[in-house]
Amino acid sequence: MRRTVFVTGAGHGIGAATARAFAEIGDDVVVTDIDTGAAEAVADEIRRSGGVATAHTLDVSMTAHWTRLSDELRNAGRPPGVVVNNAFLHIPGQAHEMDDEQWNRQLDVTLSGVWRSIRTFHDTLTSARGSMVNVSSVHALLAWPGYPAYAAAKGGIVALTRQLSFDYAPHVRVNAVLPGSIETRVWDAASQAGREAAARQATLGRLGRPEEVAAVIRFLASEDASYVTGVALAVDGGQTTTVAT
Numbered sequence: 001m002r003r004t005v006f007v008t009g010a011g012h013g014i015g016a017a018t019a020r021a022f023a024e025i026g027d028d029v030v031v032t033d034i035d036t037g038a039a040e041a042v043a044d045e046i047r048r049s050g051g052v053a054t055a056h057t058l059d060v061s062m063t064a065h066w067t068r069l070s071d072e073l074r075n076a077g078r079p080p081g082v083v084v085n086n087a088f089l090h091i092p093g094q095a096h097e098m099d100d101e102q103w104n105r106q107l108d109v110t111l112s113g114v115w116r117s118i119r120t121f122h123d124t125l126t127s128a129r130g131s132m133v134n135v136s137s138v139h140a141l142l143a144w145p146g147y148p149a150y151a152a153a154k155g156g157i158v159a160l161t162r163q164l165s166f167d168y169a170p171h172v173r174v175n176a177v178l179p180g181s182i183e184t185r186v187w188d189a190a191s192q193a194g195r196e197a198a199a200r201q202a203t204l205g206r207l208g209r210p211e212e213v214a215a216v217i218r219f220l221a222s223e224d225a226s227y228v229t230g231v232a233l234a235v236d237g238g239q240t241t242t243v244a245t
Protein backbone atom coordinates (compact mmCIF):
# COMPACT_ATOMS: atom_id res chain seq x y z
CA MET A 1 0.00 0.00 0.00
CA ARG A 2 1.23 3.48 -0.87
CA ARG A 3 2.43 5.41 2.20
CA THR A 4 2.87 9.15 2.53
CA VAL A 5 6.52 9.68 3.44
CA PHE A 6 7.57 13.05 4.82
CA VAL A 7 11.29 13.92 4.52
CA THR A 8 12.98 17.06 5.88
CA GLY A 9 16.08 18.55 4.29
CA ALA A 10 15.21 16.56 1.17
CA GLY A 11 16.56 19.04 -1.36
CA HIS A 12 20.14 17.78 -1.22
CA GLY A 13 22.36 14.90 -0.16
CA ILE A 14 21.04 12.15 2.09
CA GLY A 15 17.55 13.66 2.27
CA ALA A 16 17.23 13.79 -1.52
CA ALA A 17 18.50 10.20 -1.83
CA THR A 18 15.95 9.17 0.82
CA ALA A 19 13.11 10.84 -1.06
CA ARG A 20 14.14 9.00 -4.24
CA ALA A 21 14.48 5.68 -2.39
CA PHE A 22 10.91 5.80 -1.05
CA ALA A 23 9.57 7.00 -4.42
CA GLU A 24 11.24 4.01 -6.12
CA ILE A 25 9.06 1.59 -4.13
CA GLY A 26 5.88 3.52 -4.96
CA ASP A 27 5.47 5.71 -1.89
CA ASP A 28 4.03 9.23 -2.07
CA VAL A 29 6.88 11.50 -1.01
CA VAL A 30 6.53 14.91 0.63
CA VAL A 31 9.84 16.55 -0.27
CA THR A 32 10.48 19.39 2.19
CA ASP A 33 13.41 21.77 2.55
CA ILE A 34 14.25 25.31 3.60
CA ASP A 35 15.68 25.54 0.05
CA THR A 36 12.46 25.55 -1.98
CA GLY A 37 14.16 25.36 -5.38
CA ALA A 38 16.15 22.30 -4.36
CA ALA A 39 13.02 20.56 -3.04
CA GLU A 40 11.22 21.33 -6.30
CA ALA A 41 14.08 19.92 -8.36
CA VAL A 42 14.00 16.64 -6.40
CA ALA A 43 10.19 16.33 -6.60
CA ASP A 44 10.27 17.12 -10.35
CA GLU A 45 12.90 14.47 -10.94
CA ILE A 46 10.84 11.88 -9.01
CA ARG A 47 7.72 12.71 -11.02
CA ARG A 48 9.65 12.55 -14.31
CA SER A 49 10.75 9.02 -13.32
CA GLY A 50 7.12 8.02 -12.79
CA GLY A 51 7.00 8.52 -9.03
CA VAL A 52 4.69 10.54 -6.80
CA ALA A 53 6.10 13.57 -4.99
CA THR A 54 5.38 17.17 -4.09
CA ALA A 55 7.78 19.89 -2.97
CA HIS A 56 7.22 22.17 0.03
CA THR A 57 9.08 24.91 1.83
CA LEU A 58 9.78 23.88 5.43
CA ASP A 59 12.23 25.43 7.84
CA VAL A 60 12.12 22.79 10.59
CA SER A 61 12.75 25.46 13.25
CA MET A 62 9.53 27.32 12.35
CA THR A 63 6.43 25.99 14.08
CA ALA A 64 4.20 27.99 11.72
CA HIS A 65 5.72 26.14 8.74
CA TRP A 66 4.92 22.75 10.34
CA THR A 67 1.35 23.81 11.09
CA ARG A 68 0.71 25.15 7.61
CA LEU A 69 2.13 22.08 5.88
CA SER A 70 0.32 19.70 8.22
CA ASP A 71 -3.01 21.39 7.40
CA GLU A 72 -2.23 21.25 3.69
CA LEU A 73 -1.41 17.52 3.75
CA ARG A 74 -4.41 16.59 5.87
CA ASN A 75 -6.72 18.59 3.58
CA ALA A 76 -5.21 16.79 0.59
CA GLY A 77 -5.79 13.36 2.19
CA ARG A 78 -2.06 12.71 2.55
CA PRO A 79 -1.43 12.22 6.29
CA PRO A 80 2.21 11.13 6.75
CA GLY A 81 2.72 7.53 7.88
CA VAL A 82 6.50 7.81 7.73
CA VAL A 83 8.57 10.80 8.86
CA VAL A 84 12.30 11.12 8.19
CA ASN A 85 14.01 13.91 10.14
CA ASN A 86 17.17 14.75 8.24
CA ALA A 87 17.59 18.56 8.24
CA PHE A 88 20.52 19.98 10.19
CA LEU A 89 22.57 23.10 10.78
CA HIS A 90 26.24 23.16 11.69
CA ILE A 91 28.15 26.34 12.51
CA PRO A 92 31.83 25.52 13.04
CA GLY A 93 33.67 26.80 16.08
CA GLN A 94 34.59 25.98 19.64
CA ALA A 95 32.00 26.24 22.42
CA HIS A 96 33.51 29.40 23.90
CA GLU A 97 33.32 31.14 20.51
CA MET A 98 29.55 30.65 20.05
CA ASP A 99 27.07 33.39 20.82
CA ASP A 100 23.58 32.53 22.04
CA GLU A 101 22.06 32.84 18.58
CA GLN A 102 24.61 30.48 16.97
CA TRP A 103 24.23 27.87 19.71
CA ASN A 104 20.44 28.01 19.93
CA ARG A 105 19.89 28.04 16.18
CA GLN A 106 21.87 24.81 15.73
CA LEU A 107 19.90 23.05 18.47
CA ASP A 108 16.63 24.49 17.20
CA VAL A 109 17.12 23.14 13.68
CA THR A 110 18.94 19.88 14.31
CA LEU A 111 17.35 18.62 17.55
CA SER A 112 14.11 20.55 18.07
CA GLY A 113 13.08 19.88 14.47
CA VAL A 114 12.62 16.23 15.54
CA TRP A 115 10.41 17.28 18.45
CA ARG A 116 8.31 19.50 16.19
CA SER A 117 7.79 16.57 13.82
CA ILE A 118 6.33 14.26 16.48
CA ARG A 119 4.23 17.10 17.88
CA THR A 120 2.82 17.69 14.40
CA PHE A 121 2.36 14.13 13.19
CA HIS A 122 2.02 11.87 16.28
CA ASP A 123 -1.63 11.26 15.39
CA THR A 124 -1.08 10.43 11.71
CA LEU A 125 1.88 8.18 12.60
CA THR A 126 -0.22 6.43 15.24
CA SER A 127 -3.19 5.79 12.99
CA ALA A 128 -0.91 4.59 10.19
CA ARG A 129 0.97 2.28 12.64
CA GLY A 130 3.83 4.20 11.12
CA SER A 131 7.47 4.88 11.63
CA MET A 132 9.92 7.71 12.22
CA VAL A 133 13.59 7.63 11.27
CA ASN A 134 15.89 10.34 12.62
CA VAL A 135 19.24 11.13 11.04
CA SER A 136 21.82 11.51 13.79
CA SER A 137 25.56 11.15 13.20
CA VAL A 138 28.68 9.37 14.41
CA HIS A 139 29.21 12.73 16.15
CA ALA A 140 26.74 11.38 18.75
CA LEU A 141 29.51 8.95 19.74
CA LEU A 142 32.84 10.54 18.77
CA ALA A 143 34.35 14.02 18.96
CA TRP A 144 36.03 16.06 16.23
CA PRO A 145 37.25 19.63 16.76
CA GLY A 146 34.71 22.42 16.30
CA TYR A 147 31.35 20.62 16.57
CA PRO A 148 30.00 21.32 20.11
CA ALA A 149 26.37 22.21 19.28
CA TYR A 150 26.21 19.71 16.42
CA ALA A 151 27.49 16.90 18.67
CA ALA A 152 25.06 17.89 21.43
CA ALA A 153 22.16 17.94 18.97
CA LYS A 154 23.11 14.60 17.39
CA GLY A 155 23.56 12.96 20.81
CA GLY A 156 20.21 14.47 21.77
CA ILE A 157 18.60 12.91 18.72
CA VAL A 158 19.70 9.45 19.86
CA ALA A 159 18.23 10.00 23.35
CA LEU A 160 15.05 11.56 21.93
CA THR A 161 14.66 8.67 19.49
CA ARG A 162 14.80 6.18 22.36
CA GLN A 163 12.32 8.24 24.39
CA LEU A 164 9.86 8.63 21.51
CA SER A 165 10.11 4.92 20.71
CA PHE A 166 8.96 4.27 24.27
CA ASP A 167 6.28 6.95 24.48
CA TYR A 168 4.62 6.16 21.14
CA ALA A 169 4.91 2.35 21.31
CA PRO A 170 3.42 0.03 20.31
CA HIS A 171 1.93 1.89 17.37
CA VAL A 172 4.86 3.97 16.12
CA ARG A 173 8.41 2.66 15.66
CA VAL A 174 11.12 5.29 16.08
CA ASN A 175 14.73 4.65 15.06
CA ALA A 176 17.87 6.62 14.27
CA VAL A 177 20.72 6.22 11.80
CA LEU A 178 24.23 7.46 12.53
CA PRO A 179 25.93 8.21 9.24
CA GLY A 180 29.71 8.34 9.05
CA SER A 181 31.47 10.29 6.30
CA ILE A 182 29.02 10.44 3.40
CA GLU A 183 29.80 12.05 0.00
CA THR A 184 27.44 15.02 -0.03
CA ARG A 185 28.09 18.71 -0.55
CA VAL A 186 29.18 18.99 3.08
CA TRP A 187 32.45 17.44 1.90
CA ASP A 188 32.91 19.93 -0.98
CA ALA A 189 35.18 22.18 1.05
CA ALA A 190 37.24 19.33 2.52
CA SER A 191 40.86 18.95 1.51
CA GLN A 192 42.13 15.84 -0.24
CA ALA A 193 43.99 14.98 2.97
CA GLY A 194 40.76 15.36 4.93
CA ARG A 195 38.91 13.00 2.62
CA GLU A 196 41.72 10.47 2.73
CA ALA A 197 41.75 10.59 6.52
CA ALA A 198 37.98 10.05 6.58
CA ALA A 199 38.31 7.10 4.21
CA ARG A 200 41.05 5.59 6.39
CA GLN A 201 38.90 5.96 9.51
CA ALA A 202 36.24 3.72 7.95
CA THR A 203 37.26 0.06 8.02
CA LEU A 204 35.62 -0.26 4.59
CA GLY A 205 38.26 2.22 3.40
CA ARG A 206 36.06 4.79 1.66
CA LEU A 207 33.43 7.45 2.16
CA GLY A 208 29.81 6.36 1.92
CA ARG A 209 27.23 7.34 -0.69
CA PRO A 210 23.94 9.07 0.21
CA GLU A 211 22.07 6.13 -1.34
CA GLU A 212 23.72 3.77 1.16
CA VAL A 213 22.21 5.75 4.05
CA ALA A 214 18.86 6.11 2.29
CA ALA A 215 18.62 2.32 1.86
CA VAL A 216 18.99 1.81 5.62
CA ILE A 217 16.44 4.54 6.37
CA ARG A 218 14.00 2.88 3.98
CA PHE A 219 14.64 -0.51 5.61
CA LEU A 220 14.01 0.87 9.12
CA ALA A 221 10.71 2.34 7.92
CA SER A 222 9.68 -0.95 6.26
CA GLU A 223 7.82 -4.06 7.42
CA ASP A 224 11.15 -5.89 7.28
CA ALA A 225 12.07 -3.89 10.40
CA SER A 226 8.71 -4.52 12.12
CA TYR A 227 10.41 -5.66 15.36
CA VAL A 228 13.03 -2.88 15.43
CA THR A 229 12.46 0.24 17.49
CA GLY A 230 14.52 2.62 19.60
CA VAL A 231 17.83 1.73 17.93
CA ALA A 232 20.66 3.97 16.78
CA LEU A 233 22.16 2.21 13.77
CA ALA A 234 25.57 3.32 12.53
CA VAL A 235 25.88 3.58 8.74
CA ASP A 236 29.53 4.48 8.86
CA GLY A 237 31.61 1.90 6.99
CA GLY A 238 32.94 0.71 10.35
CA GLN A 239 34.25 4.09 11.49
CA THR A 240 32.97 3.69 15.06
CA THR A 241 34.36 0.16 15.44
CA THR A 242 37.99 1.20 15.56
CA VAL A 243 40.44 3.80 16.84
CA ALA A 244 42.14 3.91 13.44
CA THR A 245 43.06 7.42 12.31
Ligand SMILES: NC(=O)c1ccc[n+]([C@@H]2O[C@H](COP(=O)([O-])OP(=O)(O)OC[C@H]3O[C@@H](n4cnc5c(N)ncnc54)[C@H](O)[C@@H]3O)[C@@H](O)[C@H]2O)c1
Pocket: 008, 009, 010, 011, 012, 013, 014, 015, 032, 033, 034, 035, 038, 058, 059, 060, 061, 086, 087, 088, 089, 109, 135, 136, 137, 138, 178, 179, 180, 181, 182, 183, 184, 185, 186, 187
Ligand atom coordinates in the same frame (compact mmCIF):
# COMPACT_ATOMS: atom_id res chain seq x y z
N1 LIG B 1 27.40 13.99 4.90
C1 LIG B 1 27.94 13.48 5.99
O1 LIG B 1 29.15 13.15 6.03
C2 LIG B 1 27.10 13.29 7.22
C3 LIG B 1 27.66 12.62 8.32
C4 LIG B 1 26.90 12.40 9.45
C5 LIG B 1 25.59 12.86 9.51
N2 LIG B 1 25.07 13.52 8.45
C6 LIG B 1 23.70 14.00 8.59
O2 LIG B 1 22.96 13.70 7.43
C7 LIG B 1 21.93 14.67 7.27
C8 LIG B 1 21.95 15.20 5.85
O3 LIG B 1 23.20 15.80 5.61
P1 LIG B 1 23.80 15.94 4.15
O4 LIG B 1 25.22 15.56 4.23
O5 LIG B 1 22.90 15.28 3.18
O6 LIG B 1 23.76 17.53 3.99
P2 LIG B 1 23.20 18.49 2.81
O7 LIG B 1 23.68 19.84 3.12
O8 LIG B 1 23.48 17.89 1.49
O9 LIG B 1 21.62 18.41 3.05
C9 LIG B 1 21.02 19.01 4.17
C10 LIG B 1 19.68 19.59 3.76
O10 LIG B 1 19.07 20.21 4.90
C11 LIG B 1 18.48 21.43 4.46
N3 LIG B 1 18.29 22.34 5.59
C12 LIG B 1 19.22 23.11 6.23
N4 LIG B 1 18.63 23.83 7.20
C13 LIG B 1 17.31 23.51 7.18
C14 LIG B 1 16.18 23.93 7.94
N5 LIG B 1 16.29 24.84 8.92
N6 LIG B 1 14.97 23.39 7.66
C15 LIG B 1 14.84 22.49 6.67
N7 LIG B 1 15.86 22.07 5.90
C16 LIG B 1 17.08 22.57 6.16
C17 LIG B 1 19.43 21.97 3.41
O11 LIG B 1 18.83 22.93 2.58
C18 LIG B 1 19.82 20.67 2.69
O12 LIG B 1 18.94 20.39 1.61
C19 LIG B 1 22.17 15.72 8.36
O13 LIG B 1 21.33 15.47 9.46
C20 LIG B 1 23.62 15.51 8.73
O14 LIG B 1 23.91 15.92 10.04
C21 LIG B 1 25.79 13.76 7.30
